[in-house]
Amino acid sequence: xxxxxxxxxxxxxxxxxxxxxxxxxxxxxxxxxxxxxxxxxxxxxxxxxxxxxxxxxxxxxxxxxxxxxxxxxxxxxxxxxxxxxxxxxxxxxxxxxxxxxxxxxxxxxxxxxxxx
Numbered sequence: 001x002x003x004x005x006x007x008x009x010x011x012x013x014x015x016x017x018x019x020x021x022x023x024x025x026x027x028x029x030x031x032x033x034x035x036x037x038x039x040x041x042x043x044x045x046x047x048x049x050x051x052x053x054x055x056x057x058x059x060x061x062x063x064x065x066x067x068x069x070x071x072x073x074x075x076x077x078x079x080x081x082x083x084x085x086x087x088x089x090x091x092x093x094x095x096x097x098x099x100x101x102x103x104x105x106x107x108x109x110x111x112x113x114x115x116x
Contacts, residue, residue: 030094030104037098049095056099063092 036046052058066089073081097107 026090026094026104029091030098033094033098046095049092050099056096059092059096059099063089063096066092 033046036044037050040047040051049059049062054061066085069085070082070089073085094104097103
């Protein structure tokens, strides 16, 4: 597995809530990302993404890294690693969507338009 910083501890606990419907995990994660963006809590990995000196380019680099790790895990036929790296990729994609003023609903709408 990768040695990068994990998503915020508080994010992990928020999206693992026993009361949340499994399909709501992306919504909860995105809400947490939006909250970090608004409040920029110290010590938060998400805050680091929003405040890095490279700006948006830092998140784009992270997306590229995560995509490469997804591809390598798939190539190695390592299901556990593929699952782990795919989650990292989706998380960083959600951060980018937030940076660009888009939401999970916007993503859902686009997907719906392609399949309905």
